[in-house]
Amino acid sequence: MLQQHALSVLDSGANVFVTGAPGAGKTYVLNEFIGKARQNGRSVAVTASTGIAATHINGQTLHSWSGVGVATALTDELLKRIRPRRRKAVSHTDVLVIDEVSMLPAWLFDMVDHVCRNLRNNPAPFGGLQVVLSGDFFQLPPVARHLRGEATFDPLTEQLRRTYFDAGKNPDGFITESFAWKELDIKICYLTEQHRQDDGQLLTVLTDIREGDVTQEDHTVLSERIGRRLTEGQVAVHLFPVNRQADVLNDVELAKLEGEEHAFDAQFAGPSNLIDRLRKSVLAPEHLVLKKGAAVMALRNDPDHQFVNGSLGKVSGFARDSKGGWPIVEFDNGNTVVMKPADWQMMDGETVLASVSQVPLRCAWAITIHKSQGMTLDRAVMNLKRSFAPGMGYVALSRVESLDGLFLEDISERAFLVSPDAVKLDAVLRSESKTVDSQLATQGSDSFSTQDLALF
Numbered sequence: 001m002l003q004q005h006a007l008s009v010l011d012s013g014a015n016v017f018v019t020g021a022p023g024a025g026k027t028y029v030l031n032e033f034i035g036k037a038r039q040n041g042r043s044v045a046v047t048a049s050t051g052i053a054a055t056h057i058n059g060q061t062l063h064s065w066s067g068v069g070v071a072t073a074l075t076d077e078l079l080k081r082i083r084p085r086r087r088k089a090v091s092h093t094d095v096l097v098i099d100e101v102s103m104l105p106a107w108l109f110d111m112v113d114h115v116c117r118n119l120r121n122n123p124a125p126f127g128g129l130q131v132v133l134s135g136d137f138f139q140l141p142p143v144a145r146h147l148r149g150e151a152t153f154d155p156l157t158e159q160l161r162r163t164y165f166d167a168g169k170n171p172d173g174f175i176t177e178s179f180a181w182k183e184l185d186i187k188i189c190y191l192t193e194q195h196r197q198d199d200g201q202l203l204t205v206l207t208d209i210r211e212g213d214v215t216q217e218d219h220t221v222l223s224e225r226i227g228r229r230l231t232e233g234q235v236a237v238h239l240f241p242v243n244r245q246a247d248v249l250n251d252v253e254l255a256k257l258e259g260e261e262h263a264f265d266a267q268f269a270g271p272s273n274l275i276d277r278l279r280k281s282v283l284a285p286e287h288l289v290l291k292k293g294a295a296v297m298a299l300r301n302d303p304d305h306q307f308v309n310g311s312l313g314k315v316s317g318f319a320r321d322s323k324g325g326w327p328i329v330e331f332d333n334g335n336t337v338v339m340k341p342a343d344w345q346m347m348d349g350e351t352v353l354a355s356v357s358q359v360p361l362r363c364a365w366a367i368t369i370h371k372s373q374g375m376t377l378d379r380a381v382m383n384l385k386r387s388f389a390p391g392m393g394y395v396a397l398s399r400v401e402s403l404d405g406l407f408l409e410d411i412s413e414r415a416f417l418v419s420p421d422a423v424k425l426d427a428v429l430r431s432e433s434k435t436v437d438s439q440l441a442t443q444g445s446d447s448f449s450t451q452d453l454a455l456f
Contacts, residue, residue, distance in 0.1 A: 001437050003029050006189035009436060010132060011036070015125075015184040017101075017133040019429060020191030021210065022398040023376070026134050029191065030057065030097060033132065042094040049135075053100035053374060054281060060346045060353070062098055064277065066090070066112045072156055074111050079118055090119040093129060100374070101135035102391075105142035106178035107156060107164070107171040113180040125183040133186070137174055137422040138210055139373060140391050176425060190433035202403040209394050212423040214416045222397075225408040235295040235312045235332065236379035236407055238366040239396050241386055246366035253365040257291040262318055262325060264288040267341070270354025274346055277354075282344045283371060284358040290315050290327055297364035297377075298331070300342045306335040310375035310399075312364055327359060332378050369396045379405040384415035391418050 003025050010016050010033045018026050037044050046059030054061050063069055067082035067090075096116075098104065113126050120127030156171060164171040167179070175181055194203060205218045230236055240246045266286045268275045279286060283299050290296065298311040307313075312332050318325035319338045330336045342360040346353045369382075369392055377399045387393040393415030400406050 001189050001191055001433050002193060003032075003191060005437060005440050006191060007032055007036075008440060009187055009189055013130055014187045015131045016189055017135075017186050017429075018189045018191065019134070019136055021194065021206065022136065022139075022395075023194055023401075024191035025193060026136070026191060027057070027099075027374070029189075030099065030132070030134050034095075034097060037095055043092055044095040044097060045089075045093045046097045046099075048099040049101060049104040050281070053103075054346075057097075057099055058345055059097070059099070061277075061281075062104070062108070062112060064346075065096075066115045068108070068111055068115060071111075072107070073160060074114050079115070082115060083119060086115075087119045090116060090127070095130045095132060096126060097132045097134070099134045100139075101133045101175055102137050102139045103135075103142055104175050105172050106169065106175055106181075107160070109175040109178040110180050113178075113183075125180055131184055131186075133175070137425055138391055138418050139395050140370065140389065141419050141422070142172055142174065174421060174425065187436050188429050188432040189436065190430050200403060202397070202400070202406065206394070206398055209397075209416055209418060210423075210426060212418070212420075218416075221403070222406075222408060222411055225403065225406050226410060228407050230379070230381075230407065234379065235314060235364060236381045236405075237297060237312065237364050237372070237377050239369050239372055239380050239382040239399065240366055241369060241392065243368055246368050249366040250363040254289065254291060254294060254363055257293045259292045262290050262327065264290070264327075264341075264359045266356050266358035268354070268356050270346070270352075274354035275356070278344065278346055278356050282356050282358070283362060284344070284356070284360055285362055286358075288359055288361065290361070290363075292317055295364040296327070296329055296361045297367070298329075298339075298360055299362060300360040302337070306337050307331050307333065308376065310377050312378045327361065329361070372396070372399050375399055376401060377405065379407065381407040381409065383409040383411075385410040385412045387412065387415045387417070391422075394418055 006018055006029050010029070018029055020026055034044050034046060045065055046057055047062040047065045048054040048057060048059055049062060067086035068074070068078070071078050116127035116129060117123055122128045125131075161171055164177070169177045169179070171177070201221045205221055208214050208218050238246070238249055266284065268278070292315055294315045296313055296315055298307045298313075299309060301308045313329040315327050316330045316336065317328045319328055327339045328336060329339050339359050339361055341357045343355050343357050345355045373395050378401065380396070380400050382396050384393045384396060397406070
């Protein structure tokens with residue numbers, strides 16, 4: 001489905017799932033829809049499954065917006081606590097956007113559904129809200145808390161788990177396993193354009209991984225990238241499975257540089273509990289230390305289009321003005337920019353709840369694969385021999401725009417693993433999207449409506 005067709009479906013008022021491969025333009029479609037909806041006077045709540053994902057779209061976590069927090073069961077006591085805090089905001093919302101839904105478990109999706117019905121006093125799914133979902137099930141999946149090593153107990157009650165099992169559903173699975181999914185009558189918009197990878201070999205590899213049909217040629221294409229070295233002056237991000245590895249490399253490389261250190265401290269505004277959440281989710285370091293020559297990565301899109309989230313460059317110096325010496329970055333795209341602080345905000349609809357202001361840079365020698373999700377990188381170095389979760393290798397490989405930007409240290413068969421459920425589900429989603437697209441072609445986007453969609 002083309003982006004403009006997806007926007008027509010969204011504008012019709014239907015509940016929609018916007019999906020597609022990395023680089024298909026899911027975030028662009030979301031932003032276009034959100035902007036238009038707000039211009040038309042609709043109240044849009046922008047949320048995501050994780051704090052990091054929420055900062056990419058200037059939203060808040062679904063847990064925070066709904067008031068459920070870290071709870072795993074919707075008790076009467078919890079509803080009593082949520083009602084006075086969240087009833088007004090939830091009741092006044094017209095559209096609920098949830099991004100990066102691949103990491104959202106079915107039970108939590110159902111829990112928020114019940115909260116919305118209760119707070120809005122409306123028995124319809126999600127209390128009658130238009131629900132707009134976005135994500136890619138081939139990326140990092142939900143992780144059951146009791147499987148993370150954080151606890152040895154099942155967070156869900158036996159009764160709740162049995163309710164799902166009796167219905168043939170997995171509460172820890174994708175949101176398609178939720179009871180709310182079917183009730184919402186969600187229309188699928190599977191974007192098929194490609195705006196990230198080129199039309200070459202890397203895109204073929206990623207497509208084969210998605211289809212669960214990795215060929216010998218795919219292995220050969222990737223093996224030829226093993227051992228490739230950066231040319232002198234090139235900057236690339238090293239992607240690691242865990243934080244510790246990324247932090248160590250960044251510290252080591254920064255220490256190698258001669259010259260004076262320049263430190264930039266983040267400025268926070270808002271209640272302390274919300275600031276604590278922002279600290280965990282904003283990718284910009286709270287205490288940023290740079291030197292001339294440091295490899296850096298931009299963490300925001302520039303309104304003037306001089307760089308985007310994930311652009312790489314080097315610090316060439318520090319500007320002198322009345323407020324101090326902001327870093328001057330020579331980006332690989334040829335632009336030289338004085339990097340001044342940007343704001344990350346936790347929003348409730350269009351209300352700013354808390355914010356952090358920091359220079360939108362971090363050292364770019366290394367980052368975790370998890371934190372790279374949603375980014376487009378010019379070049380990346382990765383060792384995929386230790387990939388330990390389905391989708392991790394796929395997320396890492398899909399961060400770069402072309403094969404020329406991929407530098408592999410090693411790879412194993414585990415890097416090709418994606419969720420078997422995602423492979424099965426993908427065929428269904430593609431088929432349903434084609435049905436909606438056919439309806440668009442028959443009726444025309446101008447006359448497309450929720451009544452038309454009800455035919456399917």
